[in-house]
Amino acid sequence: MxxxxxxxxxxxxxxxxxxxxxxxxxxxxxxxxxxxxxxxxxxxxxxxxxxxxxxxxxxxxxxxxxAEIGEVELQEIYALRAMIESHAAGRAAKRIALSAIARLKVLAGQMEEAVAQAVRRRQTKLYERYTSANSEFHRIIMEAADSPRLSAMATLVVEVPLILRTLARYSESELSRSLHHHRELIEAFEARDEDWASSVMRCHIRAAAQAVVRPEGEPEAAQNDQAQPLGLVG
Amino acid sequence: MxxxxxxxxxxxxxxxxxxxxxxxxxxxxxxxxxxxxxxxxxxxxxxxxxxxxxxxxxxxxxxxxxAEIGEVELQEIYALRAMIESHAAGRAAKRIALSAIARLKVLAGQMEEAVAQAVRRRQTKLYERYTSANSEFHRIIMEAADSPRLSAMATLVVEVPLILRTLARYSESELSRSLHHHRELIEAFEARDEDWASSVMRCHIRAAAQAVVRPEGEPEAAQNDQAQPLGLVG
DNA sequence: TGGCTCGAGATCGCATACAATCCAAAAACA
DNA sequence: TGTTTTTGGATTGTATGCGATCTCGAGCCA
Structure with a gap:
């Protein structure tokens, strides 16, 4: 503009x-x-x-x-996000173009690679590569839903949590699950299965909600299931 | 202010x-x-x-x-409204106060009375009494959901269609169904059944979506199932 | 006659000046 | 000394002026 x-x-x-x-x-x-x-x-x-x-x-x-966001508010926001994004995924299943699906596959691959690399190197920061791919992944789905008002609502609940500079601290198994969600979503899209896509997305967001922690939270001693601090992963 | x-x-x-x-x-x-x-x-x-x-x-x-709203946009909006209000009803089921439920019963009664009166007198306008009760009904549920952001989203999809000055033209059977939805919602609240409340509300909105017509639409010859023009009923 | 260019009027975007309100620290009083 | 009042500064809310941009019609050219 x-x-x-x-x-x-x-x-x-x-x-x-x-x-x-x-x-x-x-x-x-x-x-x-x-x-x-x-x-x-x-x-x-x-x-x-x-x-x-x-x-x-x-x-x-x-x-x-x-804006200040409390713990309960954060949960409220994630509940809304699950509602909105699962709805979007459902709509997208009926509308998304094959070219967009192809792009989703590329992004899913990038995220998998980023995680694998981080795990190999035991490095704790893979923010940039992962989160940018993740954002685009979600953005593509939202656009495919083809509902401007829904997009507007999405920014309402996606951006606000970012002011907390929240990091999702994912364990390796949680990360793996998230990656599988991406693949499953793509399958649901290819099957044009509205309900499936919607359900997977709901799982994806609810799982993410469990992993958000405050940035000032000290990096606790790693469990045997090593935790990976990331940007927003969901 | x-x-x-x-x-x-x-x-x-x-x-x-x-x-x-x-x-x-x-x-x-x-x-x-x-x-x-x-x-x-x-x-x-x-x-x-x-x-x-x-x-x-x-x-x-x-x-x-x-803003101008096309037919497809209107459908999009009603889909979002179903999503939002059913979510609200679900949350409300777990939180709504007994006093609020009592108020819902009063309002349901008022709407039933208004419809009965209109049917008896064969009058086509019962806007005021019905719609004001209906608005309060929905507002109470939204407030009980106790989610400010959800309320904000609701106004986004509830108010916009009003600029079309859309009237819902309900047949007598559709009106009756709507009234039953209200009662069923109240029962779901009393049972504290999240899923039930949510489902009823979804039905309620989807049914309403079928009845919206443009104001310039001429009042067609009444079917044997006489149509009642109203304000927004859902 | 039809299409294009150009200009005057209208309207918007931005900056700035002024008024209303709030907050906090100091002063006055009990 | 504790509490209330007052008063000054800071900050927001509102009005208005000026420059930029757009619209639309008149005039021009093909």
Whole structure:
């Protein structure tokens, strides 16, 4: 978009998701004005938009602050995410193009490779390769569902948890299960089985919900089933 | 709220829902400025908010217009509504207070009475009594679900169809079914049966989706199963 | 006559000035 | 010394001015 307002929106959103502002922190308009290099008007519009998307909360005459998310709220959000994404998967099963399915296979392969490599090297960070592939995987399915409103709802529940900078700490067996979910989803799509796809996605999200932990949580001593910190995996 | 911005939001929203602006009509900021008695800034904020809620669409440098909804979009919306409200009913089953259930019974009774009266008098309009009771019925359930984000999503799909000024044209048997759904829902709540409540609500919405027609549709000759035009019934 | 270009008017986007509100620290009082 | 009041600064809310962009019709050319 060519509008300055959209620019401010993206900038502020990025700042929040990068953790430059922590949950609960107050966002002063003038401060953002400096950071974004635009005037207050577009900053205000961006804040209003972010508020409706749930990333910030704003109280009249008191300004905006980054949304705080409690444990129960996080569970609520994951429940909604399971609802939305499973619905999307169901719709996608009837509509997704063969080329899109092919792309899903590539992505699934990339994730498997990334995990295998991380396990081999015993390294704890495979964020980038895994999560970017994972995001695209989910995005493709959401697009295939072909329901703009559903997409809008998805961003509502997918992005908000990110402000917590939550990491999913997956055990090796959990990781493996997640990878199998991806493959099973693809099979369900190829079978054009709405119900199957929907069910697998529901499992996938519910399983992910079990693995989210707070970033300040210390990396505990590894169990024999070694835990892998990741970005959001679900 | 004390802010002028919120006032403008409510005013514009009311104008749209009243049909004072028809779908596709352009909303000029200055025009709204006059109608609301405030300056352009709060009007702009209101329009931005309405855009995110789906009531208006706005394109850069071209202003806002009331959202237009096609037939397929309407079906999409009802599918989402079924998803959202059935989920809400499920959550509500586990949480709803007994006092709220009591209130639901009263409302169900009122709707039954309204329908019975309308059928007796062969009158075609029972909008007000029925629809207000119906709205409260659904609102209570949504509140009992105790999930703010879910509520937000609900307004997204409940309000948008209203700009079409759609009427549900229910046959007497369909009306009867709807009333039975209400009672069945209440029973499911009393049984604290999540799955039952969810399923009934899904039926309720899907059935409603079948009965929505455009307002400009002429009132066809009544079948032997006499059709009752109503507001949104589902 | 039909299509294209260009320009005037209208409208929007952004910046800025002013007013209303809130918060916190200091002062006054019990 | 503890509590209330007041007052100043900071911050948000609202109005308005200016420049940018778009729309649409008149005029021009083929």
């Amino acid at each position: 060519s509008t300055v307002s959209a620019l401010a929106y993206k900038a502020i959103r990025a700042l929040i998701l990068e953790g430059r502002f922590i949950p609960g922190e107050r966002l002063k308009e003038e401060e953002l004005t400096d950071l974004c290099g635009v005037s207050r008007t577009p900053v205000r519009e961006a804040l209003r938009r972010l508020a409706l998307e749930g990333l910030v909360v704003l109280t009249p005459h008191q300004g905006a602050q980054v | 004390s802010t002028v911005s919120a006032l403008a939001y409510k005013a514009i929203r009311a104008l749209i829902l009243e049909g004072r602006f028809i779908p596709g009509e352009r909303l000029k900021e200055e025009e709204l400025t006059d109608l609301c008695g405030v300056s352009r800034t709060p009007v702009r904020e209101a329009l931005r908010r309405l855009a995110l809620e789906g009531l208006v669409v706005l394109t850069p440098h071209q202003g806002a217009q009331v």
